Amino acid sequence: MSVSGLFNSVVAGYAIATAWETGALDELSARGRLDIPSFCSRNDLHQPSIRGMFAALASASVAEVSGDSVVAGPLFSEVLEHKAFFHWLTIGCGSLFSDMPRVVRNDNRSGEFYRRDAAAIAYACREINAQCFDPAFFRALSALDFTPAAVADLGCGSGGRLVQLASRFPDVQGVGVDIAGDALRAAEKFVHNEGLGDRFSFVEGDARSLVDDPQFASVELLTCFMMGHDFWPRADCVESLRRLRQAFPNVHRFLLGDTARTQNIPDVDKPVFTLAFETAHDLMGVTIPTLDDWAGVFAEAGWRVVDMYTVDTPADSFIYALEPMS
Amino acid sequence: MSVSGLFNSVVAGYAIATAWETGALDELSARGRLDIPSFCSRNDLHQPSIRGMFAALASASVAEVSGDSVVAGPLFSEVLEHKAFFHWLTIGCGSLFSDMPRVVRNDNRSGEFYRRDAAAIAYACREINAQCFDPAFFRALSALDFTPAAVADLGCGSGGRLVQLASRFPDVQGVGVDIAGDALRAAEKFVHNEGLGDRFSFVEGDARSLVDDPQFASVELLTCFMMGHDFWPRADCVESLRRLRQAFPNVHRFLLGDTARTQNIPDVDKPVFTLAFETAHDLMGVTIPTLDDWAGVFAEAGWRVVDMYTVDTPADSFIYALEPMS
Numbered sequence: 001m002s003v004s005g006l007f008n009s010v011v012a013g014y015a016i017a018t019a020w021e022t023g024a025l026d027e028l029s030a031r032g033r034l035d036i037p038s039f040c041s042r043n044d045l046h047q048p049s050i051r052g053m054f055a056a057l058a059s060a061s062v063a064e065v066s067g068d069s070v071v072a073g074p075l076f077s078e079v080l081e082h083k084a085f086f087h088w089l090t091i092g093c094g095s096l097f098s099d100m101p102r103v104v105r106n107d108n109r110s111g112e113f114y115r116r117d118a119a120a121i122a123y124a125c126r127e128i129n130a131q132c133f134d135p136a137f138f139r140a141l142s143a144l145d146f147t148p149a150a151v152a153d154l155g156c157g158s159g160g161r162l163v164q165l166a167s168r169f170p171d172v173q174g175v176g177v178d179i180a181g182d183a184l185r186a187a188e189k190f191v192h193n194e195g196l197g198d199r200f201s202f203v204e205g206d207a208r209s210l211v212d213d214p215q216f217a218s219v220e221l222l223t224c225f226m227m228g229h230d231f232w233p234r235a236d237c238v239e240s241l242r243r244l245r246q247a248f249p250n251v252h253r254f255l256l257g258d259t260a261r262t263q264n265i266p267d268v269d270k271p272v273f274t275l276a277f278e279t280a281h282d283l284m285g286v287t288i289p290t291l292d293d294w295a296g297v298f299a300e301a302g303w304r305v306v307d308m309y310t311v312d313t314p315a316d317s318f319i320y321a322l323e324p325m326s
Numbered sequence: 327m328s329v330s331g332l333f334n335s336v337v338a339g340y341a342i343a344t345a346w347e348t349g350a351l352d353e354l355s356a357r358g359r360l361d362i363p364s365f366c367s368r369n370d371l372h373q374p375s376i377r378g379m380f381a382a383l384a385s386a387s388v389a390e391v392s393g394d395s396v397v398a399g400p401l402f403s404e405v406l407e408h409k410a411f412f413h414w415l416t417i418g419c420g421s422l423f424s425d426m427p428r429v430v431r432n433d434n435r436s437g438e439f440y441r442r443d444a445a446a447i448a449y450a451c452r453e454i455n456a457q458c459f460d461p462a463f464f465r466a467l468s469a470l471d472f473t474p475a476a477v478a479d480l481g482c483g484s485g486g487r488l489v490q491l492a493s494r495f496p497d498v499q500g501v502g503v504d505i506a507g508d509a510l511r512a513a514e515k516f517v518h519n520e521g522l523g524d525r526f527s528f529v530e531g532d533a534r535s536l537v538d539d540p541q542f543a544s545v546e547l548l549t550c551f552m553m554g555h556d557f558w559p560r561a562d563c564v565e566s567l568r569r570l571r572q573a574f575p576n577v578h579r580f581l582l583g584d585t586a587r588t589q590n591i592p593d594v595d596k597p598v599f600t601l602a603f604e605t606a607h608d609l610m611g612v613t614i615p616t617l618d619d620w621a622g623v624f625a626e627a628g629w630r631v632v633d634m635y636t637v638d639t640p641a642d643s644f645i646y647a648l649e650p651m652s
Contacts, residue, residue: 001327001335001386001387001401002404003401003405003408003598004595004596004598005327006335006401006405007339007408007411007598007601007602008593008596008602009327009331009335009336010335010336010338010339010412010415010416011415011423011602011605012332013332013335013336014426015426017427018426018427021427022427022430044431044432045430045431045432046432046435046608046609046611048608048611049429049605049608049609051608052605053430053605055596055601055604055605056593056605058593058594059596059601060332061594062332075327075329075332079332085333086333089333089336090336090423090424091427094420094421094423094424095420095421095424097337097416098340098417098421098443100340100343100344100379100417101343101344101347101417103372103375104344104348104371104372104379105348105369105370106371107370117424267334267381267384267385267391268384268387270330270381270385272329272330272333275337275381276333276336276337279337279375279378279379279381279382282372282374282375282377282378285372
């Protein structure tokens with residue numbers, strides 16, 4: 001790669017996220033071609049900015065532009081598949097990375113020393129979840145030897161997984177737990193709009209130190225996706241996982257899905273997401289455990305591994321199916 | 327390029343800016359090798375974050391990491407040369423680009439619809455100026471057929487050019503003009519620290535619509551760098567350039583240096599800076615004139631072109647040496 005290619009790739013990163021949000025990627029994917037003035041007019045977009053966006057995509061061979069006309073470029077299909085990771089990096093974590101020169105200094109690492117765009121991260125993670133974790137999640141649900149009467153989702157965000165569970169188990173009741181009040185209000189609205197408002201309740205709380213709640217008593221299936229690394233470092237993780245057994249006294253199965261820190265992948269061979277995910281958490285000072293770290297924590301915390309489902313992208317992602325030790 | 331290469335390049339972009347600010351690029355350049363724990367300890371840096379930074383540099387072949395040891399990679403020299411452009415993009419304009427999905431929507435383009443980091447932009451532009459424009463600037467100064475008694479710098483920022491001019495013309499007096507009060511206070515401090523406090527004054531004002539000021543009366547040399555595009559669109563530029571002749575009634579020479587919008591460079595061949603510079607101004611809704619646009623504006627505004635110095639990087643950059651038509 002040349003330095004100009006490296007430089008233009010950065011601009012292209014922002015442009016991929018923007019092309020996804022504005023619908024340009026979908027339109028190119030569905031129709032194979034896009035007319036810039038028409039696209040801008042139909043979507044009330046600023047044409048010079050959108051031309052800049054397509055120039056950036058063209059610089060990285062994601063699109064090809066000729067006058068007003070845009071077609072897919074050689075990298076289009078693969079970028080379409082990975083668009084959410086670019087969005088996570090450039091929009092969701094854009095503030096964190098733009099603050100990198102400040103955040104790496106120990107003097108600046110106290111208080112709320114970084115910002116991220118929680119709404120943008122949720123937007124990208126919905127897609128990452130659907131694309132990467134859902135296939136394994138559905139396999140794990142199919143393998144259950146019981147039909148849960150009640151479920152709980154830890155880190156439920158805007159409620160997508162609860163709605164999936166309601167669709168899979170038509171009579172299920174449930175509770176969503178999240179540390180972010182904003183997300184819970186969005187989730188309440190979402191399940192209400194789906195006609196499920198009477199079957200789900202929400203608890204604002206920290207999954208790492210959950211207190212007992214009558215709403216948790218009947219929960220038989222517990223899910224927790226893309227936040228398990230927040231339980232760490234190890235001693236805290238053991239404690240948090242033990243606490244979950246107490247807070248959910250009737251749980252039969254705990255499906256825990258997350259992305260681990262990779263080991264031994266040379267930097268030049270790092271696949272999409274890995275480098276950004278690991279560096280972002282380094283900057284935030286958050287431990288990301290490896291697959292080996294995870295494998296070694298469950299027994300001590302009182303959970304038995306029933307099964308483990310691997311997820312290829314992001315690298316070293318997994319869903320553990322756990323049951324409480326008697 | 328692969329999609330993972332494209333993705334990792336984005337992270338590398340932030341890492342290059344950070345490696346510059348923390349001194350890692352300088353240390354690698356000077357010593358050829360760097361020890362991560364020692365580097366972090368000497369500079370009070372957060373080691374996991376700095377390891378993430380080097381991993382990102384390594385992913386893009388800018389550095390090679392082996393355990394604690396870092397050496398330059400194949401792209402190191404060229405990245406070192408272009409570091410300020412990466413900083414301008416990822417840190418200075420990071421907020422603007424992270425807001426790209428919002429900024430491209432017409433509904434969101436009113437009021438102060440974008441943010442940039444003015445201090446970071448000034449940091450990068452000092453380097454870009456020194457590296458790219460200074461050689462041509464010094465040639466333009468050498469070509470002067472008079473020794474200016476007084477100078478003025480429009481868009482003086484933190485005062486670097488005024489200090490250069492004082493060093494070149496030991497008896498010169500001068501005035502710095504900038505729209506940003508913060509920059510002027512930094513400039514006052516800078517010229518004071520250089521022992522030049524009694525020779526320079528500062529005016530907070532908009533170079534696009536400058537009002538007469540007694541401090542401008544004796545100015546014989548006028549300079550204006552990296553902000554000339556703010557004079558545009560064309561009718562406004564003609565008016566602003568005319569206004570400068572009135573505001574500086576004794577000016578003999580006006581050195582106007584800026585970067586024009588390139589023409590006919592295929593997107594995949596865009597050199598460093600061009601794509602980001604043009605896209606950023608598209609997003610901000612700021613016209614960037616082409617070299618042809620510039621060439622066609624001076625006569626109408628009452629300025630004669632004495633000479634024109636070309637600057638290769640950024641592409642289509644220039645310094646015009648102008649004199650007022652009598």
